[in-house]
Amino acid sequence: MDTNIPLRVQRIHDIALGVKLFDLVHVDGVALTPFEAGAHIEVRLPNHLSRSYSLLNAPGEQHQYQIAVHNSPDSAGGSHYMHESLQEGDVLLASLPRNNFRLNESSGYSCLVAGGIGITPLLAMMHRLNALGQHWELHYCARTAAHAAFVDEVRILAATSGNAAYFYFDQEPGGQALDLAALGRSVSTNVHLYCCGPRGMLDAFEQATAHCRDRAHVEYFTAKSEAALDGGFTLELARSGMTLQVPAGCSILDIVFDAGVSVPSSCREGICGSCETRILAGKADHRDALLSDAERSANKSMMICCSGAKSDRLVLDL
Structure with missing residues (x-):
């Protein structure tokens, strides 16, 4: 289980329209746990919400974690709180860094695709790739230049390393959208591709890279599929010795929590x-945005917050 880290908000910066940058340091002034490019932390907010935010500063830095938050009009409360209530000096609890969007450091060439606030994990990747002396290109999409965060930093990272950054501001006069299909067709067989951004971009990216799925990596901000809430199966918790029924309308996580299992x-x-x-037994109905097709077929693990069962009986290691 994750250990909570107490973090103090050292500084808040306005860095683009509707986007704030938060510098977070340990309340005791000690070094923070190291993180890898693509990692995120889960921030526990005082309004009883938990939200995941990508770490965007250079991996290897341990004096601070940096996250950026877009004040989304569709927010369920997380981004609104971060923008409207959080103040410099406030203390938050956060998880240890977790990485579901790992950078392949041996590929030699990386193609990075960002949409809006999706630039954050890719910024950490650019820092890391520069430190490794590897080649990369970035394709950064936003409505306008004013909506795009870290443009100057991206340009510096590209210029100082001899790499390339391309910008697409499709709501500006003469602006054009990125042709993801053409990009997917153009990359050579040694290139790994990474995409983080809004749902429409991620769907288009996955379609454009279907021919090289093993080299195409995505990170979702929102659910990829509707949760499996059909119910109607038996759930066995092997370590707890419980047998539970999962009715329609409930997730496995709900039933486990109701049974008192943490x-x-x-x-x-x-x-x-x-x-x-x-x-341990049974067949999962996978609805997450993390497991690969091969991992789903292997049926070794599942995200119980959103996934259900395709079998009448499901046995979990809980």
Whole structure:
């Protein structure tokens, strides 16, 4: 189970329209746990919400964690709180860094695709790739330049390393959208591709890279599929010795919590990986945005916040 880290908000910056940057340090001034490019932390907010935010600063830095938050009009409360209530000096609890969007450091060339606030994990990747002396290109999409965060930093990272950054501001006069299909066709066989952004971009990216799925990596901010809530199966918790019924309208996580069994959880949408649980018997109905097709077929684990069962009986290592 994740250990909570007390973090103080050292500084808040306005960095783009509707986007704030938060510098977070340990309340005791000690070094923070190291993190890898693509990692995120889960921030526990005082309004009883937990939200996952990508770490965007250079991996290897231990004096601070940096996250950026877009004040989404569709927010369920997380981004509104971060923008409207959080103040410099406030203390938050956060998880240890977790990484579901790992950078392949041996590929030699990386193609990065960002949409809006999806630039955050890719910024950490650019820092890391520069430190490794590897080649990369970035394709950064936003409505306008004013909506795009870290443009100057991206340009510096590209210029100082001899790499390339391309910008697409499709709501500006003469602006054009990125042709993801053409990009997918153009990459060579040694290139790994990474995409983080809104749902429409991720869907288009996955379609454009279907021919090289093993080299194409995505990170979702929101649920990829509707949760499996059909119910109608028996749930056995092997370590707890419980046999439970899962009715329609309830998630496995709901039933486990109601039975008094503690399981780490955060997003409840299958995008953070906190509730991943080992499967001992039965067949899962996978609805998460994290497991690969091969991992789903292997049926070794599942995200119990959103996934259900395709079998009448499901046995979990809980």
